[in-house]
Amino acid sequence: MKEKIIIVEDDPAMRLGMNHFLRAYGYEATSCDDGAKALSILDSEIFDIAIVDLKLPGVDGLTLLKHIKTISPQTGVIIITAFAEVKTAVQAIKDGAFDYIAKPFTNEELLLVIERFLKFRTLEKEVKYLSELVKKKDEFEGIVSTSSVMKEIFDKIDAVAKTDVPVLIQGESGTGKELIANAIQKQSLRKEKPYIKINCAAIPETLFESELFGYEKGAFTGATETKKGKFELANGGTIFFDEIGDMPLSLQAKLLRVIEDGIVYRLGGKEPIKINVRCIYATSKNLKELIKAEKFREDLFYRINVMPIAIPPLKERKEDIPVLIEKFLKIFSEKYGKQNITISPSAYEALLSYDYPGNVRELKHAIERALLLSKDGVIDIKHLPEEFSPLSSFQKKCFISNFSLKECIENFEKNLIIKALQECGWKKTEAAKKLGISRKALWEKIKFYGIEPNP
Ligand SMILES: Nc1ncnc2c1ncn2[C@@H]1O[C@H](COP(=O)(O)OP(=O)(O)OP(=O)(O)O)[C@@H](O)[C@H]1O
Ligand SMILES: [Mg+2]
Secondary structure (H helix, E strand, O other), rough: OOEEEEOOOOOOOHHHHHHHHHHHOEEEEEEEEOOHHHHHHHHOOOEEEEEEEEEOOOOOOOHHHHHHHHHOOOEEEEEEHHHHHHHHHHHHHHHHOOOEEEOOHHHHHHHHHHHHHHHHHHHHHHHHHHHHHHHHHHHHHHHHHHHHHHHHHHHHHHHHHOOOOOOOEEEOOOOOOHHHHHHHHOOOOOOOOOOEEEEEOOOHHHHHHHHHHHOOOOOOOOOOOEOOOOOOOOOEEEEEEOOOOHHHHHHHHHHHHHHHEEEOEEEEOOOEEOOOEEEEEEOOOOOOHHHOOOOOOOOHHHHHEEEEEOOOHHHHHHHHHHHHHHHHHHHHHHHHHOOOEEEEEHHHHHHHHHOOOOOHHHHHHHHHHHHHHHHOEEOOHHHHOOHHHHHHHHHHHHHHOOOOHHHHHHHHHHHHHHHHHHHHHOOOOHHHHHOOOOOHHHHHHHHHHHOOOOO
16 A cells, blocks of 8 residues: 655645645645644544645644644654745754755655655664564563673573473572573473472472372372372473472482383372473582582483583673663562662662672662662662672672781771762761761872772
8 A cells, every 4th residue: 555645735736736746656645725624634544744834824834743743753744845944944853854845846856755754764663673673682581681601591592492302500599590491491392381390499308209209099198189299290391390409319319210211100109100391400509519429319410411501690790780780670660660760870880890699689689679768769879788888898808818907907998988978979078977087087088099989
């Protein structure tokens, strides 16, 4: 279908001329001679392009333009001007017109502007589509990241998700192991099938077997009903063994047998039950060390370590921190109905330089807490947990490095002053009072240490 164009022009010769010419080019042209009539047409019909004369009886061109941009922002508006009106035409462009064309003009000149707009619109759509695609790619099943290590992990997931290859996810607590396991399951061919999660650290050893394999009625005291185990419940789907390093040794042998044979027996049962499950494993422990300490079976390790995915701690991929901050701010702003939250430069710096022993989870909690504590829409250093302050990070450094006592004390003093200044919004009188020293003494120390406010 050809594009719809409305011509609003009071000069009959021009109006009819344009109408005729555009129709001859296959456009669906409509025309009218005054602004008020145009408004009522535009209220009920959507046009791709509006060609609007600046000087119109009733409602003038600029008013009409504003109206069109409100009710139909995607319509391209081309303004027709007399030479003397160029200033107003420039205003029209500022108000959202695509371009203007000065009288007298030829039909070909008009056609060029129309074609330029249509090309622009196609490109605009393409850019929008591509940027949405990029955004989607940036966010992999809710996992945000810009670091190249995480990109490699996403590629690995793409490569194995649709197979039944066992995956072993290793990473410190809070690095996103469960998120990765979920992403694999969601992209697998088993995504519509059961997805059972077992936290091996949370099930008491005595209950483990009955949980995994189920039991027959009367198998032991208290087994009043036959119960299916997790393997049976997950049949056809996926099992996620979280904290596999915490699985009791005796059970590891049994697990190995099940994954090798694909058969389980309920406790007290004689019937073999055929099992078809895809297993994903995660651990925050070093399995090789557990093997050395004889707490993990080596043969099981080789069975499950077919596709290892190692998630680095957050401090080794600090480039992810800004996008994570942005993501969590968005999540919690929506959750708590807070808008336009910003982070002060000192708080941002503290968030970027902190080491996050609790990884992404710690960052997430810090943002949530800070957002709740902030009152005027600004997250400041005082809203972050104590560990984030420059003081405590330096204290930690003092313990692990070979600084001299003098260096430690000086740095301690410097950081204490920075912290006091930050907390007082860099007001020296207030900071001096807080530190219990005179304003002059503070000023001298600021000079001595070369302390400057954050940009
Ligand atoms: N890259 C990421 N993008 C967005 N959110 C993330 C990311 N990584 C982790 N998270 C969030 O951080 C929290 C911790 O992640 P998850 O539970 O997957 O970690 P884990 O490695 O399984 O931790 P644990 O070992 O303590 O069980 C979750 O709330 C998760 O949504
Ligand atoms: Mg977990």
